[in-house]
Amino acid sequence: MDTPERAGLDPTELRHLVxxxxxxxxxxxxxxxxxxxxxxxxxxxxxxxxAGWAVRYSSYDEKTDTGVELPPGDRRPMTVDTPFDLASLTxxxxxxxxVQQLERGTLGIDARVGAYLPEFRAASAHDITVRxxxxxxxxxRPELPLCxxxxxxxxxxxxxxxxxxxxxxxxxxxxxNPLLLQHVLERVTGRTLDVLVRDGxxxxxxxxxxxxxxxxxxxxxxxxxxxxxKADRGMLRGVVHDENAWALGxxxxxxxxxxxxxxxxxxxxxxxxxxxxxxxxxxxxxxVELMLTPPGLGFAVDQxxxxxxxxxxxxxxxxxxxxxSLVLDPATDTFLVLLANTVHPRRRAPDSAPxxxxxTRLARAVRGA
Numbered sequence: 361m362d363t364p365e366r367a368g369l370d371p372t373e374l375r376h377l378v379x380x381x382x383x384x385x386x387x388x389x390x391x392x393x394x395x396x397x398x399x400x401x402x403x404x405x406x407x408x409x410x411a412g413w414a415v416r417y418s419s420y421d422e423k424t425d426t427g428v429e430l431p432p433g434d435r436r437p438m439t440v441d442t443p444f445d446l447a448s449l450t451x452x453x454x455x456x457x458x459v460q461q462l463e464r465g466t467l468g469i470d471a472r473v474g475a476y477l478p479e480f481r482a483a484s485a486h487d488i489t490v491r492x493x494x495x496x497x498x499x500x501r502p503e504l505p506l507c508x509x510x511x512x513x514x515x516x517x518x519x520x521x522x523x524x525x526x527x528x529x530x531x532x533x534x535x536x537n538p539l540l541l542q543h544v545l546e547r548v549t550g551r552t553l554d555v556l557v558r559d560g561x562x563x564x565x566x567x568x569x570x571x572x573x574x575x576x577x578x579x580x581x582x583x584x585x586x587x588x589x590k591a592d593r594g595m596l597r598g599v600v601h602d603e604n605a606w607a608l609g610x611x612x613x614x615x616x617x618x619x620x621x622x623x624x625x626x627x628x629x630x631x632x633x634x635x636x637x638x639x640x641x642x643x644x645x646x647x648v649e650l651m652l653t654p655p656g657l658g659f660a661v662d663q664x665x666x667x668x669x670x671x672x673x674x675x676x677x678x679x680x681x682x683x684x685s686l687v688l689d690p691a692t693d694t695f696l697v698l699l700a701n702t703v704h705p706r707r708r709a710p711d712s713a714p715x716x717x718x719x720t721r722l723a724r725a726v727r728g729a
Contacts, residue, residue, distance in 0.1 A: 367404035369694075370728035374399070377721035378409050381698070384714050385412030385438075388426075391714055392683055392700035393417070394438035394579060398621040399722055401694045402632070405625055410438040417705035419595055420583040427583075427705035436580075443569055443578040443618045444699040445601050447680030450617040452627075454538045455494055455651065455658020456643065457545055457556045463647050466548050469494075476544045482523035483540060490544065492528060493537040494657040499524025500536040507590050507607040515607065519543075531655075535604065538613030538658075554611045564640040565630055567623040572611045574598050575618035579701040581682050588707055601682050601703065615680075621697045628688040628695035631676075652676045652690060666712040668719030670696070675719075681707075685715050692726045 364371040377399070384391040394412030398405060415436035417427035429435075461467035467476075469491050474484025483498075492498040504522060509515040519539060526532050542553045549556060554572045562570045580597040582589065590603040600606050602615035610616050626637060631652070635643035643651075652674065654661045659676040667675050667687050677687035683702030688695045698718055702708075 362400075362404045362406060364406045364725070367401040367406035369401055369406050369722075369725040373721055373725035373728050374407050377718060377725070378407060380721065381409065381714070381718060382411045384700070391711065392702040393427075393704040394442075395683075395698065395700040396438060396440055396442060396444075396621040397699075397718070398440075398625045398697040399695065400625065400629075401692070401726070403629060405622075408440050408622070410440045410442065412438050414438045414442045414577075414579040414701070415597065415704075417580070417583070417595070420585075420705040438579065440622065441569070441620055443575050443620050444684055444701065445573070445575075445578060445581055445596075445615075445680075445682045446617045446619055446684050447602060447615050447682040448535075449619075449624070449678055449680045449684050449686060450605075450615050451538045451613070452658055452678050452686075453557050453561055453617060454541055454545075454553065454613040457553065457560055458490065458494060458541055459643060459647050459651055459657065460556075460560050461545060461548060463644060467544070473540060473544060476547050477540075480520045480540065480543070482521055486524050486528060488524070488528065488540070490541070491657075493541045493544075495531070495655060496533050496537055497529050497531055498534070498537055498540075499526045499528045499530060499532060500534045500540075501525040502533060503535045503604065505590070505604075507603040509607070512608075535614040540613075542613030552611065553613060557617070561627075561642055562623075564642060565626050565637050566640070567619070567626055570617065570619035570623045572616045573600050573618050574610070578618055579699075580704045581701055582703040582707055583705045595705070621699050624686050624697045624699070625695060628686060628697065632688055632690060632693055632695060652688075664716060666715040666719070668716035668721075669723035670694070670719040679712060679715065681710075685712075687719055692723075694722055694726055696722050 393416040399407040581601040605612035605615035630637040634645035662671040664671040673691035675689040679685040683700035
């Protein structure tokens with residue numbers, strides 16, 4: 361880690377940022393059990409902070425609506441090297457893997473899914489395109505109960521038969537889009553998604569802590585039980601939280617990756633640098649610009665609800681259900697990674713206000729430098 365001054369950031373604002381995020385782990389009902397924050401500008405990491413607990417609870421007590429705390433000696437403190445279940449941040453890696461195939465000419469941005477997957481009858485009949493999958497404009501509904509299917513054959517049959525539930529072109533955020541994209545990528549390359557991500561992104565960038573699970577030492581997520589969950593799996597740690605990704609074996613286009621804040625900072629810095637990091641190049645600058653230009657391909661662009669004041673000039677990023685988020689801002693060459701296990705000990709209504717406040721703090725640090 362370097363200094364805020366070397367990054368061209370206001371050290372006072374960054375001290376406020378660290379103070380603010382530390383408070384998120386305190387109290388009887390904290391926003392999150394634990395978190396890791398990494399922020400910087402260009403090639404410089406100016407903030408790297410861990411707070412709270414990677415593992416705090418053994419279970420969730422429905423009667424008292426509280427977590428059952430582990431004895432102090434059995435808890436695991438959060439460290440800057442703690443891996444997290446990235447949840448929907450996985451979608452960004454699926455998107456980059458897809459754009460890599462666009463660059464190589466093996467995939468067409470406006471090609472119909474049916475051209476690659478004719479057995480996906482509903483997608484073929486409705487002329488769903490690769491671009492629509494990347495932009496969440498295919499019309500597919502948010503999710504399917506894949507975890508309730510008896511086997512892989514039934515899950516695949518359900519996905520193949522799923523038709524759009526809203527008009528194509530209309531934005532509907534859906535896990536089904538990256539799931540279909542995964543099948544397209546695996547068909548055109550002959551390789552599985554985990555191999556594509558490893559060989560095309562994480563290995564060349566030296567992201568050694570990033571992979572599909574299981575992941576030893578990861579921050580705990582949820583005491584997953586019905587009725588709030590879709591499966592009865594108990595307290596989860598190191599295995600994917602998302603029930604559909606779990607049913608699919610842990611490798612899915614929408615969820616399944618584990619990573620650290622430091623590795624995600626490398627990912628952000630690579631994209632801010634036009635697709636290169638050190639000697640590695642994973643995309644050309646024109647393809648990176650295509651991904652990050654509003655409304656974005658795979659990335660959400662200028663969303664103040666989780667970016668705060670970073671939004672407005674082309675900031676791009678994503679959030680994950682387990683409490684993860686990242687934002688990169690090409691206009692100021694800044695990045696913010698905030699990983700939290702907000703679903704530990706159980707999921708609650710999403711609250712991205714702290715993420716937005718962190719983004720606003722970083723934006724002020726740029727302006728105040």
